[in-house]
Structures are given as C-alpha cells and as structure tokens.
Amino acid sequence: MKQVDLLNTVMENYNNELVLKFLEKYDWIYNFQLIKFFLDRVWENIPREWCEVLLSLSIEDLNRLPYGDMRDEWPASLKEFIRTALTLSLPRSPRKGTIPLGIDPEMRRGMTPKKQHEVSLMSSVVHDVAQRADCEVILDIGSGLGYLGQLLQKHFGYHIIGLESKQGHTSGAERRARHTTELDKLSLKQPQQFLGVCNSCQKSRCVEGQTDVLKHPPDFSSDVMVPDSKPQLERPVTLTLPRALMIGLHCCGDLTPTMMEYFQSLDFVRGLCCVSCCYHRMEVKAGNETPYNFPLSATTCKIYNKLRGDNPKWSIGTFALRLAAQETRARWGKQTAEDHDYHTKNVGYRGILELYKHTSKSSRGTEGFSSSINIPVSFLKVQSDVVQRDCLALGILELYKHTKSKNCEKAARRIARKSDFSSFTAYVEAASCRLEAEEGTGIDRAELFRLYEENKDKMRFIEPLTALQYLLQPVLEGLITTDRAQYLKEHGITTEIIPIFDEVISPRNLALISVK
Template sequence: VGVYYMEHIEVDIMNSLSFLAHFDWIHNFGVTNIFTKEVLQNLPSEWLTHLKNLRTDELNELPFIETSSMERYPAWPLSLHNFISRASTLSLDRKQIQDITPTSVDYGMARGMTPKKWHEVSWMASLVNDIVCKTNCNLIVDVGSGLGYLDHVLHQVYGHAVLGLETSEGHVHAAEHRAVSQGLTCSRIQSMKFDITDDVDCFQKFENVITNLKFPLCCGHSIKEGVQTSDRMLTTASHKVCLIGLHCCGDLSSSVLSLFHHVNSIKAVCCVCCCYHKMT
C-alpha cells in the first residue's frame, strides 16, 4: 500500500510539473510584475475573447466551478476547457474545513489589530489549537511573531505555552510590552530575537533554544472552562513543538518547512505563506 501511495504521489507531481512547464508563461514572473511586464498579453487571443466578457465574480469562480466548464461555457475554445480541466484535476481540495470555527477574540485582546489582522488571528488561532490538541504538542513556536497578536490570543484563550521568534529586536520589545498590557506576565508566553535560515547552524541553534527553554507547567490561563486544550501541555517536561507562521514572507516559508523536516522536536507545522515573488 505504501509503495502504491508513493508511486501515485510521484505521478501527480510529474503531471503537475509538466502542466506548470507547459503554461509557464502564466506564472513564471513576480506577481507584482503582471502589468509592468505585460504578462496578460501572453494570453491566447481565443481565450481573451471569452474571458474579458466574464464578470469579476465569474472570473473568480473559475478555479472552483463544480460542473464542467464545457457545460457552463460551451462556446469557449477547447484549449481553454482543457486548461481549466487539467488545473482542477491537479489541484488540492480547496473546500473550507467545516469543523473549525473562529476563536472569539474580544476588543481587549484585539487591541492594535486591524480588522484584517483580527480576522486572520481569529481563524489561525482556532486552527493552531486544533492541530496542537490532535498532535499532543505542548509548545507553540511562532516564526515571525511580530507584535505577538496571535501568540497572545493562543495563550489567553487556550492556555498554550508560546514562544515567538522575531528578527526585529524592536518587535520583540513591543511584543513583550503588549503582553504586559494584556496582563500576560507569566513565562509561558515569551518572545526572543532569532533569525530563521535554511542551514544546519540554524537547525542546531533552534534545537538548543528549545532544549534549554523553561516553561512552568501551568498558569492562570492554562486551564479554561469549556475550552479544549492538550492535557500533555500540563504534564510533560519534554517539548513537543508545533511550529507556526502567519504570513511567512518569501524564503521564510521554505526555511520553516526545512526546520520542520530537520528538527525532531517539531511534531506539527501550520504555515501561511505569502510574498511568493520574493522567494529566491
């Protein structure tokens, strides 16, 4: 079964690479260069004739249409139908997870957040908590933690021990100041300056940090009535890490995945990537 599964994955990967290579003119550029490099001029004229007549909502729905594009748009050229069909076949399931609901973040916890950040933190916190509980992790390490918005919610609402890693010393101090203003004065919520890179030195430094990290088993936020949390978080001295990152910019995304692959104490990863055009 395992061999069959791996062979199936290899076939999917090769088909995806073949598809991407054939249509590299539609993706092989920085997102911010769509207009400056006149990328849209690469669209086949027979496609453009039909696509430009779509409403914005219809254009946005193309990757998600459940019926055949031939049924909905019979006048379209066969090449466009084939493109949409292959893209849909090779895509992962895009359906929203139904058993995850956003964390309730009140105005006090959301202080300083923009509406967009508030929305992101609410959903991300709920997803991370679900992953932590399912994997029995007892420590969350947030890469690129910024001002600590997500970390503070994860600790305040779910009682998780959280370590925020930041490249900016200023952000570390600001996150610590915000934690105090939120009443989070225990050492189960911490921030530190740490540069994530994709190399052996970083992996070793990360392991050393985790090994030497000292967290109390519990605090006033560790047990919340009616809130699901991981029991092991309160009873084990060894660290089982859930590595997370909200808006891991450019190369940071691949570095996070390498860290997950090389460091044994990391048992789960939850990464929201961004700024793909900055990847080297």
C-alpha cells in the same frame, strides 16, 4: 470535515507530472514581467482561436472565468485549459468545524479585522494540532506583535515562546502582554543582530532582501553560525526538552522550508503548523532565477528536472512564484468595471513607460528598471541567559535576514499615484515631473504619446490575460504547498494541508500541518 476529506483525497491523487507539464505548456500566461507587456508583445502568445472569445467577454464573464464558467461554442482548447486548471487546483474553502476563538476587546486593540479573522481561526487550529502532538510549549516563529501567542496563552495556558526579529514588534508585544497575558508563560525574544524583515505580506512596508536557509543542525557553542560548504542535515539533534509545537502565521519566503528543516531535525519539536506567503521572496540561484527551495520533494524534483532537461528555457521562477502569492479568484470575482479599468491603465501605462525606456536613446532609471541586487546574508544564532528551554528555542529563530539598501528602495519607488492613472496625459505629466526632478534629465513626451497611440488597442488584452492568470494561481500555489507536504511525508512524517481562512479576507489560507 468533508472539505478536509476532499483535500486529502486530492493530495493522495495529486499528479505532479500532470501539474508540471500543464504549467510548462502554458508558461506564456505567467512567465513574463508585467511591465514588459508591450516590450515582450505578450498578447501575441494568446492562441488566435482564444482571442475572439476573450476579447468579447463582459465584466461578469471576466469575473466568472476563473470559476470555470464557459460556453459550449468556445474553442475546445480553451475549455480544456479551463477544465484542467480547475482540476489541478487544491480546494480553498475553509474546513467546517473549526470554531474561531473569541477575542476580548482589550486583546482586539490594534488588530485589523483581517488579523482578528486570522488569529481567531489559527489559534483554534494550533490548539487542535498541539493536542494531537501532545505539546506543552508553542514556538511562534515570526511572532510580530504577539497576537497569536497571547490568545493561545489566555485561552489554553500554553507556555509561549515568541520569536521575532523586529525590535518594534517585540517591544509592542511586551507592552500588550503586560495587559493581556500571564507573563511567566510568555517569552518574547528579539536578537539585536537582526534587521527589519518582511512580516506577513504587509504591502505598506517596502522590504527588499534575500533569505538564507539553515540546512544543518544548530551549533549552540558560539554566537554566530557560519554555514559549511555542504548544506545538508548530517546528523539528528536529540534534546531533553518539553514537547514543542512550531507555528508560523504567514511565513515569508524561505521561512517555511527553514522551519521544516528544524522540525525534521529537532526531536523536541513534535509538530508543525504554518501558513506560508511571499513565495517570490525565496532566494533564487544566480543566472536562472530558480529558487533553492523548490522543489523540495524527491517526487517533484525528479519530474521537474526531467522537464527542464528537455526544455531548459522553462522553469518555475520568480514570475511563477509571484503569481502563486497573488490574490485568489475570490477577490477577482468581485471586481467592478471601475476596478478593471484602473487595472488596465495601471498595467498599460507602466508598460508604455517601460517600452519607452527601451526604445529611447537615453537610459533612465524608472520603476522596474533596476537590475536585481545581490545582498549578502549570514546565518545568525543568539545565546540567552534565560532557561535552557528558551536558549535552545532561540536556535529556531526565523533564520533569515532582510537587508535594506538605498538602491532597493529606489527600485521599488512608485512614480505615480492612483489618481494619476485617470488618463495617459495625467500619468505622463506626473511621471515626467517626478522623474525629471529626481534624475535631472528630460523626457520626450511626444515619443511617449506616439508609443501610446501605437499600442493602446493592445491594452484590451490585459484583463483577459489576467483572468487566465487567476486560473493558474491556485495551480502554482498548490504545487508549492503540496511539494512541501510531500517532502515531509518522504521523511516519514504525517502531513496534511488544510484551508483555514476565508480566502476573500486572507488569500494565503493554506495551513501546512505535520505531526511526528
């Protein structure tokens, strides 16, 4: 339990002002769109005294930089940046003493090794929290195929209410449940109004959309909930129901803040245990791209607003949130020379194409060129003819809906495969053929090659800058997670943050745990 004690000590001494000022000072490291590396001349922001050191780093040096490996002769400012970033990062090593639950072969069917790792450890943590909160019912929000709920039911006999918005997952979970669990203790709910949603950072699914968060108690008297003009919790909800624990494994975007609001307002929900992901999918305000649900705590909000008042051009926006949701240094530290070469070409070649788009007289739609699309979102609630307990639990559904559109799918379309990055010639040929076929216009290959020759030497800055981003990644994710914990604490609810997964296997490993 030493890791937990260390993390609790870090949280108790967490300095919001220091973290925010640090991120403001070094926003040039993260506050840009990757494909605009050349267009925005990002490398020019790197201090000159850092450049010689960063460009001389070997592959091993690059991999170790986010861990704090540095040399005495390096510039004092660079060493100070590294030390501060490490100091402001939350510990990510899984707590000791958590015994993963065994998963029998029948229940393992369909689970990837990553999912087995997550479910076996999350189940153990959830059981511990349920005992502390004296809960009889588990509300699994965004339950997917039901892996987590089925394991909890099988090992501990909890009544599980799995809430999932994707019909295919609900059907799959029901098929699995017939073979693995006691059906009278497992309820699976899927409202017909919901469309496809993001599910635990599955990169294979191209899901675009926005999220609305319900910030008032549910009205169970109608089929559709319409938010009023004041998104505030105006009254507590008192329900005569069994004590319930609300859980979520990889809660996308605004889902964690939504669960926090319901946890705070519903008396029968006595505990919360969730692991967040996809921070960049939080709904943002039109005009400045800052999220509605950050910051949440009064402590962070006061400092953040003051800094933004002094420097209106700075914010924790989409680019910062995206970096917070990226892989951690644990995977970066295992990169090979081939991995670094591919990443350099991937960023560099796409950046040249973006530069071409802005310097060419003709305007063409290519990857990343589409502007953001506003998609209407409504608040939904579903009635049920099952027992009152299940009916009320449905009011705590994911409460967000992603809407696909052809424009979104087109914006996210890849115009080159991994094999096309073997050389710039191969990339241009592949990109040109696909864009010309789809857009019906020609591409000036000579101009593309001219831009490449002018800028290819700047590609050497890509990996050193990425190493600096890996130093800021845990600072950003720690800020978001700590802000959420502080918000609950400000409302008088005991809250802690515990790393529960191996970050190499599952980078989003910080569990937000709260008990009333």
